[in-house]
Amino acid sequence: MENKKTFFDSLQNILGHLSMKVNGNIYINAIKDGMLAYMPFTFIASIFLIISFFPVPQVGEFITMITGVEQAVWQAKLNLVSDSSLGIGGLLVLVSVSRSLAEKMNINVIQVLMTAIVSYMLLTPFTSEESGNVIEVASLGAQSIFIALVISVLVAKIYQFIDSKGLKIKMPAAVPPAVSAPFESIIPSLFVVTFFWIIRLLLDGIFAASALELFNNTLGAPLKMMGGSLFGIIIVKIFSQLLWFFGIHGDSIVGGVMSPIFQVLQDENRAASVAGSIPSNIINQSFWDSFANIGIIGSIISIIIIAKSKRYKEMKKIAGVPYLFNVGEPTLFGIPLMMNVTYFIPFILSNVASILISYGAFALGLVPIPTGLAQVPWTTPLVISGYLVTGSIAGAILQIVCIAAVTLLWLPFVKVADSQLIKEEGTLRDDLSEAAEE
Structure with a gap:
């Protein structure tokens, strides 16, 4: 007698295949690894922020009394940890995701990581002042996580493509790997950096807007709307529970x-x-x-x-x-x-x-x-x-x-x-x- 598949059998089969595809996707896995690596700093920053903005006012008054320092001053000192971690959240995510992708793609981790940082900075908005170009720390924060993820993937893919074509400076076999690897990365990194430099010029010339503003307004906003909606989070949670x-x-x-x-x-x-x-x-x-x-x-x-x-x-x-x-x-x-x-x-x-x-x-x-x-x-x-x-x-x-x-x-x-x-x-x-x- 032939066994008939039940609804749950069919659903399990569909979700099982979907799970295998997701788990086998190196880009999703790299993003997951990168966000997990970023998480400890969100907790560390939270400790200092909780102390700085403790919900019980008497705690702040007590700290002011025992330190003899005005509340605004000691709060600013505590907030340094947050500014140095959450304040550069996008950069931290870029580094961690780029490292994970390079390892999964079996390409030069250090060189890909540094190329990703240069590419990221190329698309980061600068403010011109008398002393020179200045980058606002806010541009490196969590608001740039979306674009950091895109840059990480593009850098790794372009680098891997150029590297796989053998377009690199080949050093003699006698040269130690620590010396030859940076030279071999020059051409792949040059292609990547030039690619992002051209994007920067196009954005400045055509849109007169930074990549961060353009990306967050066109793609980031819909993503936040979807993930930040009641309907969106219910669908996500039901899927997770399934x-x-x-x-x-x-x-x-x-x-x-x-x-x-x-x-x-x-x-x-x-x-x-x-x-x-x-x-x-x-x-x-x-x-x-x-x-x-x-x-x-x-x-x-x-x-x-x-x-x-x-x-x-x-x-x-x-x-x-x-x-x-x-x-x-x-x-x-x-x-x-x-x-x-x-x-x-x-x-x-x-x-x-x-x-x-x-x-x-x-x-x-x-x-x-x-x-x-x-x-x-x-x-x-x-x-x-x-x-x-x-x-x-x-x-x-x-x-x-x-x-x-x-x-x-x-x-x-x-x-x-x-x-x-x-x-x-x-x-x-x-x-x-x-x-x-x-």
Whole structure:
């Protein structure tokens, strides 16, 4: 008898092929690697920004009292870390992505990296002053992440193409590689730099605008609109959860595409907060990390509340504590949630519920929009992260509301699964008793 494919079999097949293509794409992987390399500096900068703009005014007054320095002065000193890390976010991403691409393409890493920096600087707007050309640090910040990614890919591709054609200065075999490699890179790098120099001249002559302005207005704006919209983030999250349901690391797949968008939105909020303005981007990296990912925790809380089966009672012991730090693997694999049709609906929709509740709270002004000052690690416990990223106790309360909502969504499904397990365990006990009697 021929087995018919179910809907879930077909969906798993489609998502599996898509995941293989994405995971095999060196450009998406390089962007993902580059953004991961950039992340530690966002956290480091956040530590100093949290201290500098601590949401409790008395803390600032206390620092002023013990240091004897005016608040504006010591804040400026603390902000140096942010200016030196987030302030050159685009440049940092360019370096990390270029390095990753060069390694994956098996071309000269150092030379590609330096060529990418030169090309990036060629497209960076200059301001003419009496002392010479000046580059505003803001031009190197997170707002230039989009164009940095494009430059990284173009530099690597052009360099690889010229190098593969053998257009390079070949040194005698006796010359050490450390000496010959820079000479061999001269022609490929010359082609790349000339290419970007011509682009710079064309932009200055035709559009009278910098590459950064042109790119962000034509491509960056639609990307931010898509990634920063309620509809966009819901679609992305559903897709991520679908991948997880079939055992594919969903966040890893979507992170390579969405992280640059979320980081740009996050940095815009940071700049507004530092300037004393109110942040405007509801959706950003902090929203994704601290509010959009509240969902599966409802399953383990539901198990803790109502489960009576032996299996789920054991799950309470091993899955509850890790989830305090947002480590969900024990829950995913222990229940299991993946490939478990009983849990398909809450698995896909619980995060959507959290997104809708959170977005509504921010849009209505019930909770301050994430400031962009704090980008906490994903292991930061809920409630704490809500307070830090919004700078308000309302952010922590919002997370509690989301946890309660997703738990209510999971409860009936956990009850059904738990009842089934109790029956199975009862049947197993009866079978074992009969076997023992025989």
